Amino acid sequence: MASRLGSLVRESAKNGGRIGSWARSLASADLSRAYSSLGNRPILVDKRGADILHDPWLNKGTAHPQVERDSLGMRGLLPPNVISLDQQVARFGLSFRSLERKTKDGESDVRALAQWRLLNRLHDRNETLYYRVLIDNIKEFAPIVYTPTVGLVCQNYSGLFRRTRGMYFSAKDKGLMASMVYNWPSERVDVIVVTDGSRILGLGDLGVQGIGIPIGKLDLYVAAGGINPARVLPVCLDVGTNNTALLENPLYLGLRQPRLEGEEYLAVLDEFMEAVYLRWPKVIVQHEDFQNKWAFSMLKRYRNKYRMFNDDVQGTAGVALAGILGSVRAMGRPMSDISKMRVVVVGAGSAGLGVVNMVRESMAMAEGVSAETLKKAAENFWILDKEGLVTEERKDMDPDVKDYARSVNGSLALPEGAALLDVVKKVKPDVLLGLSGVGGIFNKQILEAMKHERNHRPAVFAMSNPTSNAECSSTDCFKILGGNCVFASGSPFPDVDLGSGAVGKANQGNNMYLFPGIGLGTYLAGARLVTDGMLHAAAERLASMMSAEDVAKGVIFPPVTDIRAVAKEVGAAVVKAAVDEDLAEGTWSADVRDLRAMSQDEIVEYVERMMWSPAYSPLIYSKSKESI
Ligand SMILES: NC(=O)C1=CN([C@@H]2O[C@H](COP(=O)(O)OP(=O)(O)OC[C@H]3O[C@@H](n4cnc5c(N)ncnc54)[C@H](O)[C@@H]3O)[C@@H](O)[C@H]2O)C=CC1
């Protein structure tokens, strides 16, 4: 059969593709077997012609081979020259470079949006080519589809909106969500990223325009985590906005009403969660960029019921933990010395508190986690919010921060609400960690104060996004602290030339290093829940990927170009943890017994094998579409 199809294809090439009737006369099962033996798994489609060209999951554009053009009624709908996926990638590169040349002297925001538009249009047309381009150029394109440009895109989303992507559930859909989920065209969804748009990066409440974040996160799920793009769903819950500029903007596409509060808000969230699990019982739901007042409570409400996690609270925590472990090693100390670190955290929101909770647990682990060791570990943190240092004298204390409130007496005592500079001068921290959303708050004086005798290799993490909200830049940090400090930021910053061959290494400390692997591992494990054990395993695997030579140079995270390998390793660690915790049910391709029988290396191989990668599959017409 393979040779019959091969000869058909060769024949077609010779005679200009006049084999439509032959190809159609072959039973689709024969064709599918034939295609299988040629390589990619074929896809049965119940569409033809222009409908395929307008379906980004199926469209190959100029790469549709002649046999498909004939069998699927596309002859004449495309220019006659058939080109390959590689050639299409190269053509996209040429057109992207030409845009770069044309916009190089223009305003940087205009240029960034033009670059995003070019990628977005490709995403809308042809998902296979889009992800191939993204994977092949991840270092260059992640900052466009993800932070920082995605922030700018969200700020302008209503004006940029052309073709819809994802789903919107609003307060107006009450009682209808269980039927609405069936409007989504894909029968299978593995990962949903959902936001309510209330705290988009460090840019505040962007209402329905926050949809750009789930889209960008899911781009990384596909490109890094190898999740099939036909099985991801970005969602925005439109519960109103308190952003008056948006409410007054005639272009704004969301509901023009203040945000729902209390029971009304909860009713939307509950109905949404129930609806998606009704249609897709095994889906993983990632909560993203919910304002602090809801992030923790939603996590507590759902994490023991559904297969879900909050990326800002839990993904960020794992990345910061891995970064701090790397910094401890960079100081020339064993990882167990994490329990001796003094950490000043600026920002007591969902991200900041998520980080301190996880790092504290890791500190306590050295001596065995107990109420006593956790209490002792909490003393390693000084937490500031917009009112300054949180002490036991704080009025209306957030219960989530209470454990970390500092005493106003004794050694290292500081007054309630003490300013950051005073805290840094007195505490002389090993790690200064920013998750405040306040751009430039680590100013010259603060960074000068980080030069102290307690630690000649301190770590500065300016983790807020996007770039303009980073607490300091790599240049500020290295120019003041010298090449010895360890620097990480949420959005990418360049390495810094310190003269005489010395280079300050700018690490990107972003939850993008963990969430794709957490989702991938949870999915392949078929884990019922996402547990702390799985999250610790993910963070520890990320930390362990850095070699002694890397950390000695101040490199504490892998390069973005390795993000697919990171997701694979993290995913495998999550699978293993889920199996060890007896939470794994496996999937159709490996059930729990298969997973249990695998060695660690075999799990890594299995995860890699299961990762989707972009390649064109042969398309075969069938009236009743079923997977083969
Ligand atoms: N690098 C990464 O992977 C991640 C970065 N982030 C970034 O972290 C930032 C904060 O996110 P969330 O915690 O979710 O926000 P949030 O709104 O929950 O918390 C912000 C916190 O910063 C505090 N704050 C505001 N102004 C301050 C000031 N002048 N001094 C000290 N503290 C101040 C607030 O009181 C609040 O405690 C955002 O910019 C976000 O982009 C969040 C998640 C992951």
Ligand SMILES: CC(=O)C(=O)O
């Ligand atoms: C990276 C991320 O999740 C944030 O800035 O919110």
Ligand SMILES: [Mg+2]
């Ligand atoms: Mg986020």
